[in-house]
Amino acid sequence: NEAYRQMWQELGMDLRQHDLFLAALPEAFNTVFLSQSNRPQGMAYFDNLLMEAHGGRIREILDRKKEGKPVVGTFCVFVPEELIFAIDGVSVGLCGGAQFTVPAGERVLPRNLCPLIKSLMGFKLERICPYFQAVDFLIGETTCDGKKKTWEILNEYVPTYVMELPQRKEEPDLALWEREIWRLKKEVERRSGQIIDEEKLARGIRRANARREALRRLYKARQADPVPISGKDVLLISQLAFFDEPERFAARVNELCEELEGRMARGEGVAPKGAIRIVVAGTPMPIPYWKLHHIVESAGAVIVAEETCTGTRYFAGQVEEGGETLEQQLKALARRFLDINCACFTPNSGRVEDILNLAREWRAHGVIYYTLQFCQTYALEARRVEKALKERGIPVLTLESDYSEEDVGQLKTRIEAFLEML
Numbered sequence: 001n002e003a004y005r006q007m008w009q010e011l012g013m014d015l016r017q018h019d020l021f022l023a024a025l026p027e028a029f030n031t032v033f034l035s036q037s038n039r040p041q042g043m044a045y046f047d048n049l050l051m052e053a054h055g056g057r058i059r060e061i062l063d064r065k066k067e068g069k070p071v072v073g074t075f076c077v078f079v080p081e082e083l084i085f086a087i088d089g090v091s092v093g094l095c096g097g098a099q100f101t102v103p104a105g106e107r108v109l110p111r112n113l114c115p116l117i118k119s120l121m122g123f124k125l126e127r128i129c130p131y132f133q134a135v136d137f138l139i140g141e142t143t144c145d146g147k148k149k150t151w152e153i154l155n156e157y158v159p160t161y162v163m164e165l166p167q168r169k170e171e172p173d174l175a176l177w178e179r180e181i182w183r184l185k186k187e188v189e190r191r192s193g194q195i196i197d198e199e200k201l202a203r204g205i206r207r208a209n210a211r212r213e214a215l216r217r218l219y220k221a222r223q224a225d226p227v228p229i230s231g232k233d234v235l236l237i238s239q240l241a242f243f244d245e246p247e248r249f250a251a252r253v254n255e256l257c258e259e260l261e262g263r264m265a266r267g268e269g270v271a272p273k274g275a276i277r278i279v280v281a282g283t284p285m286p287i288p289y290w291k292l293h294h295i296v297e298s299a300g301a302v303i304v305a306e307e308t309c310t311g312t313r314y315f316a317g318q319v320e321e322g323g324e325t326l327e328q329q330l331k332a333l334a335r336r337f338l339d340i341n342c343a344c345f346t347p348n349s350g351r352v353e354d355i356l357n358l359a360r361e362w363r364a365h366g367v368i369y370y371t372l373q374f375c376q377t378y379a380l381e382a383r384r385v386e387k388a389l390k391e392r393g394i395p396v397l398t399l400e401s402d403y404s405e406e407d408v409g410q411l412k413t414r415i416e417a418f419l420e421m422l
């Protein structure tokens with residue numbers, strides 16, 4: 001599409017590298033998604049959103065930019081997008097999920113660093129991500145060491161503002177986090193030239209809550225047996241949540257849920273009743289990372305829930321609505337966000353509880369604990385999670401992987417052996 005090429009050129013993208021990157025995607029998409037049988041019709045919207053991720057959606061975002069709305073990139077579910085939605089800004093999640101950009105990331109980052117970070121850095125360095133090119137600024141956070149030090153380097157290429165996330169969840173930590181949200185509010189106002197008042201923030205909160213509510217409803221549908229939608233399709237939807245307009249996205253997810261609820265009433269599903277049900281717990285899976293889900297579901301099991309940031313951590317809890325003053329609203333924001341159970345926190349027993357609840361309520365036969373290579377916090381937390389699951393008689397398989405295809409054979413063998421045992 002010539003118009004898109006011109007748009008990419010104007011964004012300063014490297015068209016040759018971009019062509020190479022996009023070339024592999026249609027085949028991967030066909031193999032992973034379109035090969036599934038009995039997909040819900042409501043997936044058509046999300047398939048199209050993916051196809052237009054570098055085209056139509058970027059055009060929309062650039063139009064908003066022309067209207068003076070800020071375009072902001074984030075990397076962590078702790079960043080309260082409500083502040084951006086409050087002024088009709090665009091917020092996009094920019095974690096990298098592609099092996100294609102990892103070698104470029106390694107030009108400026110140590111090799112023994114998590115692939116998510118190397119991939120996102122590579123997207124910027126190679127100029128093949130139109131979102132990275134379109135943003136006015138980025139919001140990083142002090143979560144893991146890898147990310148927090150990477151923001152210093154990324155800031156050399158694109159303005160990167162950093163929020164300080166505490167590592168504990170006591171009262172002083174909550175106070176610090178609340179101050180950080182005030183500080184971000186000022187920064188968003190400074191960069192956008194717009195004031196975030198109570199009314200606007202209330203709207204921002206409602207928009208983000210509606211999106212969380214829709215995702216929760218989608219996850220709820222997966223409690224059914226037979227399960228009405230595959231784990232792969234839900235993963236794709238969760239990944240796209242970071243790119244779309246929140247209202248439109250929520251409306252489409254709700255439409256899909258109606259279709260799924262109809263299936264549930266008729267006892268229909270995408271896998272036979274009694275199929276092996278798996279909960280995945282661990283690190284985020286940004287677009288276009290579909291490897292683990294594809295292996296598990298190709299082996300005949302179905303993934304029924306993800307305790308990840310492209311899963312439950314994104315939509316858990318709601319921000320209390322109805323705060324009348326900015327103080328009350330920002331306090332409510334701080335509370336909801338500090339309730340997220342990321343392994344960057346210590347202690348982090350809430351996460352173990354979350355995984356146990358998911359396994360119980362989604363009726364999992366087993367849990368796959370999955371970490372990206374070199375992610376220390378999640379790898380270290382595996383021990384506690386394994387212990388808690390074993391005590392309750394829930395089988396668990398712990399895997400570490402990266403974005404490459406090199407370990408597919410090995411993963412398949414281990415996953416198939418695990419599934420056979422269930």
Ligand code: BJ8
Pocket residue numbers: 075076077078114115116117143144145146147283284308309313340342343344372374375376377378
């Ligand atoms: S809330 S999981 S999005 S920090 S996988 S980059 S932790 S070395 S992504 Fe995360 Fe926020 Fe936590 Fe979620 Fe570091 Fe680990 Fe890599 Fe990670």
